[in-house]
Amino acid sequence: MLPLLGIFDLTLRELWAKKVIMGLFLVSTLVLLFVSFALNLDVVEGSLASFRLFGSEAETDMTLEDLVFAVESVVAGAAYWLGVLLALFSAAPLFTTLLDEGHIDLLLSKPISRPQLLAGHVAGVWGAMLVLVTYLLGGVWLLMSVKSGVWNPRFLLAILLVVALFAVMYGVVVLLGAWTESTALSLITTYGLIFVSLALAGVKQITPQLSSTGAAVFWTAYHTLPNFAEVTQTVGNLATGDPVTDWYPFVSSLLFGAVCYALGAWIFARRDF
Amino acid sequence: MPSSPAVAVTDLSKTYHSGWIRQEHVQALDDVTLSVEPGTVFGLLGPNGAGKSTLVKILLGVVHASSGTAALFGTPSTNPAARRHIGFLPEDHHFPGFLSGERVLHIYGRMANVDAETRSARIPELLDRVGLAGRRASKVQSYSKGMMQRLGLAQALLGDPELLFLDEPTDGVDPVGRRDIRDLLVWLQEQGTTVFLNSHLLSEVEKVCDRIAILQDGAIVRQGSIHELTAVERVYDVVTTRIPPTVLENLGEALRPTEDGAPSDPSLSRYRVRADNRAALNAVLDRLRTANVEIESVRPLRQTLEDYFIDVVGGTSPPANGAPS
Numbered sequence: 001m002l003p004l005l006g007i008f009d010l011t012l013r014e015l016w017a018k019k020v021i022m023g024l025f026l027v028s029t030l031v032l033l034f035v036s037f038a039l040n041l042d043v044v045e046g047s048l049a050s051f052r053l054f055g056s057e058a059e060t061d062m063t064l065e066d067l068v069f070a071v072e073s074v075v076a077g078a079a080y081w082l083g084v085l086l087a088l089f090s091a092a093p094l095f096t097t098l099l100d101e102g103h104i105d106l107l108l109s110k111p112i113s114r115p116q117l118l119a120g121h122v123a124g125v126w127g128a129m130l131v132l133v134t135y136l137l138g139g140v141w142l143l144m145s146v147k148s149g150v151w152n153p154r155f156l157l158a159i160l161l162v163v164a165l166f167a168v169m170y171g172v173v174v175l176l177g178a179w180t181e182s183t184a185l186s187l188i189t190t191y192g193l194i195f196v197s198l199a200l201a202g203v204k205q206i207t208p209q210l211s212s213t214g215a216a217v218f219w220t221a222y223h224t225l226p227n228f229a230e231v232t233q234t235v236g237n238l239a240t241g242d243p244v245t246d247w248y249p250f251v252s253s254l255l256f257g258a259v260c261y262a263l264g265a266w267i268f269a270r271r272d273f
Numbered sequence: 274m275p276s277s278p279a280v281a282v283t284d285l286s287k288t289y290h291s292g293w294i295r296q297e298h299v300q301a302l303d304d305v306t307l308s309v310e311p312g313t314v315f316g317l318l319g320p321n322g323a324g325k326s327t328l329v330k331i332l333l334g335v336v337h338a339s340s341g342t343a344a345l346f347g348t349p350s351t352n353p354a355a356r357r358h359i360g361f362l363p364e365d366h367h368f369p370g371f372l373s374g375e376r377v378l379h380i381y382g383r384m385a386n387v388d389a390e391t392r393s394a395r396i397p398e399l400l401d402r403v404g405l406a407g408r409r410a411s412k413v414q415s416y417s418k419g420m421m422q423r424l425g426l427a428q429a430l431l432g433d434p435e436l437l438f439l440d441e442p443t444d445g446v447d448p449v450g451r452r453d454i455r456d457l458l459v460w461l462q463e464q465g466t467t468v469f470l471n472s473h474l475l476s477e478v479e480k481v482c483d484r485i486a487i488l489q490d491g492a493i494v495r496q497g498s499i500h501e502l503t504a505v506e507r508v509y510d511v512v513t514t515r516i517p518p519t520v521l522e523n524l525g526e527a528l529r530p531t532e533d534g535a536p537s538d539p540s541l542s543r544y545r546v547r548a549d550n551r552a553a554l555n556a557v558l559d560r561l562r563t564a565n566v567e568i569e570s571v572r573p574l575r576q577t578l579e580d581y582f583i584d585v586v587g588g589t590s591p592p593a594n595g596a597p598s
Contacts, residue, residue, distance in 0.1 A: 107384065109333040
C-alpha cells in the first residue's frame with residue numbers, strides 16, 4: 001500500500017506544481033468570491049424579491065429557483081468545458097514525463113507492479129480533478145443553497161459527471177502516452193475526439209442526410225467514441241434539477257474510457273523502458 | 274544472510290525489435306549466465322553498447338527478457354517482491370525539480386515501502402552521510418550534477434537494501450566526492466550489503482570490487498575475481514642485487530631485466546621471471562642464490578584492471594584460469 005500511496009502523492013504534487021492547476025484554483029476561488037459577495041439575493045417568503053450584482057439592482061422576471069439553477073448551470077457548464085480542457089492540458093505531460101528514462105527506471109525499481117504504478121498515477125490525477133471540481137461546484141452549490149434556501153442535491157451529481165468525463169478523456173492520454181510517449185499526439189487526439197463529439201451530438205439530425213454507408217459509419221462512431229458534448233446536456237439537466245432521460249451518452253463514454261485504460265495498461269505492462 | 278545468490282542469471286537473452294514495416298532486431302544480451310553471492314561487491318564492465326544497462330534493467334523489471342531467467346535472492350526479477358530489499362541508482366536519473374531533497378527522499382522512500390518512522394530517522398542521517406545535510410530544504414532543480422548523484426545515492430540507500438545496484442555512481446562527482454562514495458561502498462561491503470556496480474571508472478572498480486564480469490556484444494567474455502583475472506600467468510616480478518651477465522645468459526628466456534619501475538636502491542635491479550611451474554621458479558631462484566645474488570622480493574606480476582579490460586575487449590587476452598568465457 002505504501003508504494004501506491006507514494007506514486008499517488010508524487011502525482012498530486014506534480015500536478016500542484018503546474019501553473020495551470022494553480023490558475024484553475026485561483027479562478028475557482030474568484031468564482032466563489034463572486035457568488036459570495038457580488039451576487040446578493042433578496043428573498044422574501046421563499047420568493048425572489050430582487051437581486052443585486054456588484055451592488056446594482058438587476059431586473060429579472062426569473063423565479064428564485066430559475067436564478068439559482070441558472071447560476072449553477074453556467075458554472076457547471078464552464079467547469080465541464082473549460083475546466084476539463086485546461087485540466088487535460090496540464091495533466092497530459094505528466095504521463096509522458098512519468099515514462100522518461102531515469103524516472104521510470106527509478107519507479108519500476110521499487111516493489112510495485114506496473115498496474116499498481118499506473119493505478120497510483122491515474123488515481124492521483126483523478127483525485128486532483130475531484131478536489132478541484134468539488135471545490136468549485138460544491139462551493140457554488142453550498143453558497144447558492146444557503147443564500148436562496150433552494151437546495152438541489154442532484155447538482156452534486158454533476159461533480160461526478162465532470163470528473164468522470166475528464167477521466168474518460170485522460171484514458172486517451174494514457175493509451176497514446178503509453179504507446180507513443182508523445183504528449184503532443186495525446187493532447188491533439190484527445191481534443192480531436194472532443195471536437196468530433198460535437199458532431200456526434202447531432203447524430204439524430206445528421207444521419208438521415210447521409211447515405212446508408214455514411215449513416216452506418218456515423219452511428220458506429222457515435223456508439224464507439226466518447227460522447228463528450230452530448231453529456232453536457234446531462235450535466236445541464238442535473239444543474240437545473242430536470243430529470244435525465246438518457247444516460248446512454250454517459251455510459252458509452254465510460255465504456256470507451258475503460259477500453260482506453262485497459263489497452264493503455266496492457267501496453268504499459270509489456271513495454272521496455 | 275539469505276542462502277540464494279543475490280543475483281542469479283541463467284541463459285538470459287534480450288532482443289530489441291524496432292520499426293513497423295522494416296523490423297530491426299538488436300541482440301542486446303546473448304545467453305548470459307552469472308551469479309553474485311551475497312555480501313560481495315560485483316563490478317559489471319563492458320564497452321558502450323555491450324548490454325550492461327539492459328542486464329541491470331532486466332534484473333530490476335524495467336526491461337523484459339526475451340528468454341532465460343533472472344532472480345534476486347531466489348525470487349524471479351519479474352515479481353515486484355524481488356525488489357523489496359533493493360536499492361537502485363540509475364545513470365542520468367532525475368527527480369522532480371520542484372521537490373526539496375528531503376521531500377524526494379520521503380516520496381521515493383515511501384515507494385520503497387519504508388515507513389514514516391524509519392524515514393524520519395534515516396533521512397537526516399543519509400543526507401548527512403552523502404554531504405547534503407545543508408541543502409536538504411533546497412529544491413532539487415538548484416542541485417549540481419554531483420549533488421543529484423549524491424541525492425540519488427541517498428535514495429538508493431534509504432530502504433537499507435540488501436542489494437544495491439549502482440549505475441555509474443561517481444558520474445559528475447568531484448574527486449573528493451568520488452573518494453567519499455568509494456569509502457561508502459567499502460563500508461556497505463563491511464555491513465554485508467551486496468553491491469552490483471556498473472562503472473566505466475576501472476581504477477575505482479579495481480579498488481572496491483571483489484569480482485567482475487566483462488560483457489561484450491551482449492555476452493559475458495570473462496568473469497572471476499579481480500585477483501585471478503589480472504594475474505599474468507606464470508610471470509613474476511623479481512628484485513635482486515645485480516645479476517652477473519653469465520648467469521643472465523645461462524638463464525636465457527627464463528629471466529629478463531625490465532625497465533618497469535626501477536628500484537629506489539641503486540644497488541638493486543628489477544627482472545621478470547617466466548616459469549611454467551613453482552619448481553621452475555625455484556630453480557631460477559636457486560641458480561641466483563648459487564651465484565651469490567641477493568633476492569629482495571618475488572611477486573606474481575599483475576596487470577592493472579584497465580590494461581586487462583583493454584586487452585579483453587581488444588581481443589588480445591586469453592581467458593584466465595577458471596574464468597568462464
